[in-house]
Amino acid sequence: MLESLITSKTRLRLLIKFFVNSQNHSHLRGLAEEFGESTNAIRKELNNLTQAGILIKHSDKNKIEYQANTRHPFYSNIRDIIRKYLGLDMLLEQILERMGEVEQVVLIGDIARGSDTGTIDVLVTGDSLNDDYFNHLTTRLEQLIDRKVIFTLASGRFSSGGLILFDRQAGV
Secondary structure (H helix, E strand, C coil): CHHHHCCCHHHHHHHHHHHCCCCCEEEHHHHHHHHCCCHHHHHHHHHHHHHCCCEEEEEECCEEEEEECCCCCCHHHHHHHHHHHHCHHHHHHHHHHHCEEEEEEEEECHHHHCCCCCEEEEEEEEEEECHHHHHHHHHHHHHHHCCEEEEEEECCCCCCCCEEEEECCCCC
């Protein structure tokens, strides 16, 4: 659905890369390799998004790095649209609905790095989680968001990497 609004596939991929996680950053050649596209196509879209103020750039050694401009007035709106497009809002809602004592929901893997490969890896931490619900939930979510969902259950807290969608302790 978002593809009909944002007709440039490259622009959409860049928005996913930078807005699914504000910590994501990259340079031109790295993006060209990751997307399998020419540097000219990537450069054109990076320039457009930078001129609009949606992305910011800074020099890192001899490379220009790009990342989302978290101070842009539409930052949170764009981030929310991208997360809705990926189905992360439905994913979180379904997990919290009947999972039990969920402490954290963390995206790990490709999607946390801003690469939409069609698979979403989710780590759910907490005590007394409803294991039986996961089998039903996986099938239901995959139909709802049209992506493969892989759940990992753990007890205790997760503290390294990933994109935290929910953290009971931090109030997020």
